[in-house]
Amino acid sequence: MKKFKRTSFAPKHKVVESDETNKEIQKDIADNIEILEDLFKDCSDIVFRPFLAGRVKAYLLFVDGFIDSAAIEMHGIRQLIEDLESERITADIIKERVVSISSIDETPKLDEVVSNVLKGNTVLLVDGVTKAIIFDAKGGNRRGVSEPTTESLIRGPREGFTEALRPNTALVRHKIRSNRLKILSKDIGEETKTGIAILYVEGLAQPELVDEVLSRLDRIKIDGILESGYIEEFIEDSPWSTFPQVQNTERPDTVAANLLEGRVAIIVDGTPFVLIIPATFWQFFQSNEDYYSRFHIYTFLRLLRVFFLFIALTLPGIYVAVTTFHQEMIPTSLLFSIAASREAIPFPMFFEALIMEISFEALREAGVRLPQVVGQAVGILGALVIGSAAVEAGIVSAPTVIIVSITGIASFTIPRYNMSMSIRMLRFPLMILGGMFGLFGVVLGTLVVLTHLCKLRSFGIPYFWPVAPISFKSLKDVLVRVPWWAMDRRPSQLVKEDRTRQADNLMPSPPKVGEEGSS
Structure with missing residues (x-):
């Protein structure tokens, strides 16, 4: 080495x-x-x-x-x-x-x-x-600012980053018009000399965090940097973990919001994907739209995402374990229905589920790689035609197709694509454990995943914070999204000094009887 x-x-x-x-x-x-x-x-x-x-x-x-x-x-x-x-x-x-x-x-x-x-x-x-x-007279043919394709919203800004460095920093500066927003520049890559910009808000981002980011960037010695994913792999804490420890985004409002919480952003010339560090597990289940609409609705949707996270991770493993080892847990009528559908199936339950899961992932990958119009048609028609034909041919049973379909839909509810990929990968080991040891194997695998999440860190910040270690004051923006007038403090793990986000007593109240404007 x-x-x-x-x-x-x-x-x-x-x-x-x-x-x-x-x-x-x-x-x-x-x-x-x-x-x-x-x-x-x-x-x-x-x-x-x-x-x-x-x-x-x-x-x-x-x-x-x-x-x-x-x-x-x-x-x-x-x-x-x-x-x-x-x-x-x-x-x-x-x-x-x-x-x-x-x-x-x-x-x-x-x-x-x-x-x-x-x-x-x-x-x-x-x-x-x-x-x-x-x-500086840079120009030439560059893609203009347009709506991001990977983080679409119903309500919110329509602008996204481009492949040019300085227009991207200008988009962030347009959001945070303060002299406390600092932008440091570096070049990485012996041959490409790729320009990068490190952004943070002075007084909010801890100096130790900024120094650590600069130190890890200085250690990168490579011939070229062509995308921010190169840098992500060089600076993450645990490279062997399947979970993303650096958030990436195409949206300037996402970067601005995270900078105001004491995080650091890295913009790389030549790519619209900006890195945000440190990242926690719960960040990847939050969407920008959570903060742009009423908190009642998006509290419900956050809880829904967490529920479907559990479905996407464990449902195939639980189905294999229950149908293979724990048939007594299935209601009698449902058990007869499953047994009847599997009567002509030549494969054990585990291999049947594995075949369908791999086929589903192949269809999803084909839909992504093909041109957009063709890809959508291939994804939808392929799933319908292949699933229906496989059931009629007696290769797989109808309940297995339903389970795999629900699992796939559940993975789509995760807002961040890199976290969705991690969950999709981990369900295969849980299926294997369920096929070997039943529900005991699924529970054991889930505990291993939770233990790993509790041990994982991103630039020194516990990855599972604020659930582990628990911080009750910070839980108001994790599983639920409390009203803006109740989020008066910045995250305690990230900001140590200037933690006040807004003035006190901003909760709206109706006017008293007799005051001007009352009815």
Whole structure:
């Protein structure tokens, strides 16, 4: 392992470590361009655009497709030509009087020129000037802000993150317009140089949590980061656990709400999925819509989700255990019905249920991977046709098809897809235990899962909190959702100092008789 870490991240062709790029920018622009053209040899998307600023030769360097051509024309070339014909060109003059772009910097190093060009910035080199001017004119073809496809709501904002880093941070800044919202930037990936942003609210997020997040990110040494899932696997506490320990979301309102509870968010350039840490088990059963509609309705729906969580996890195992070992627990009429339906079935109950569960998962995966219109048809028609044909052919019994269908529907009630996947995986071991040991095996497997949840941690926070360890004050936003005027404190495990969320005594009350507005 040590040998791998030492050798795999130091490629011989690494640009920023070469002797050429370690040099400083020379006064003669021809020398600089010669070095840069050699470094970007066979890179057809790197544009070297020469032009004259008065009588002085200059170059613009950028990646074709990364920049806004109109911004370069307006702020880069045209003003240089118009304003510098009679000026002695210096870096300060260019920065202060010419390039009217808000994000502007300078560097005397060629390696920083290379790095900034590859990040999508535009670099200006002028003959006789020993500093390169770097300005942000990013543009190109990017997907605009649209409604998230994986977290659709009936009531709530319709905007979702995109694949661009700065528009994503702007969406969060639009929600939290406070100077306490801090955004730190880093690059990860030896080859991809993927930009990431770490967001937290100063005074709410514990400094130890922020330091731990930065420390784990600093330890990542890899050739490329193409999606936030890469980072999730590197920073989670227990990589062998099937349960997700980092929440991901496409919604800016979800990120803003979690930042205001003392959590930290990680935005990765190139993906709309933002990471939120730390995460607890109950977070994955909460939807944004829980907080946008009346609390009575969504308290009922939360309890319904927890009930169907138990169904999705244990129902196939209980069915196999009861029909195999505990027939005396089944009502007589139902037992006769099940026995009659299984009369011609050649497989034991366990294999029958296993065949149907695997078939259901295959149909669901096929529906996801196919184009959206075709996938929906395949999922619905495949389940109906295959289920009906299997029953008529005597391969499976009708009660088994019903049990598998209820289990599948129950898994769809879990709002977060990654948690739903974990529950779907765990029901197979419980089915095996139920087929081997009956209800004792199902209970034993369920206790193992609960013990694991109680031991699991996410960035030091108990994963099953506030149920274990129990916090009665924080239970008001777990199985139930109390009214907003009753949620006056932030989570105690996350925020230690500024825990007051709102003013006291905000509970609405009807006007007294005789007051203005009373009837």
